[in-house]
Amino acid sequence: MAQPPQEPQWPTYRPDAGLPVPDAGSVPAPPRPGYSPQDPLVLAAGGKTLRKDGVWTVPPYIRIHGDIGSVRLDFRRATPASPVIQLDISGGVGTIVMVLPAGWAAQAERLRPGIGTRRIKVFEEPEPGHPVLVLSGSLGVGTMIIRYPNRGDERRLRRLLRREQRRSGDTPQLR
Template identity: 30%
Template structure:
């Protein structure tokens, strides 16, 4: 088996996600490119597929044996960096997770929102209010693994949201927020699986009325 065909772990996928977020912060990737590459990284099964999202970024040169089978031109040379993408130190591998079992969970006010957040809930009531939250990035990905819970996501008036990546099993998912490319203070990308529960993305109470009244 060739090196590019070796399977990758969740730790390696998350590390590549961190590198892509850094590239957005440095202006090397647009938000649209970040979203596309992040989706590719999360779906990658082999090192060739995973490292393909990094090959054209400065300082991210990867050994040829760890790249996909050559079907496209080799990227321009970058400053030497030997070896495949190494996994991050253990302290940085875990995605921030909100867990709840038969609980009432809420995040409100000026709470700090990471670029990627995981919800692991069972028979709980969850409210995440982003209207006054402190965001590290404009695009926030929420990965949901839920059974029998009610999840409410409250976003600012000009925020956008995409819940197309959310799988429902005898559950409901509804968004009253504009979908499409991000242009406001926040763009939520919600994925994962909800079983026998519900997800509701909405604006704060009174937002529509305030718009009508100018």
């Protein structure tokens, strides 16, 4: 009669085994996306809304997929990692909105319009010391708006700052 196959003995982790654990500082972290043209930061909405606002670092290479959702990028509290930020746009049928702080600029000569609408209400040349967004790719059927902040954006930012203050425990002094 044939014996059933034995279950293989898989190695298991035992904390008391005395095996050396690599130091966290000695293991190099993988490179973050967005710092090489071959590995851009990909922001894809799918069928939903993707928002990037607040404090964040803007890498030099970003790919935006609007798909059928919407992408909203607020650069007002962002720190650019480069004076030139390459944005590769794939609009789809969604909406892409970018809010730039004063001094920033956007150049869209390399962006193919497709059937969609594009409204760029910012300067093409940045003020000294400020970055420029260089747009390429295709807009598709969707809508893309690049503008400076309006009253609604300022109200949204005040609300976000109040929320952050409450979370950190800082209460503003009321007079």
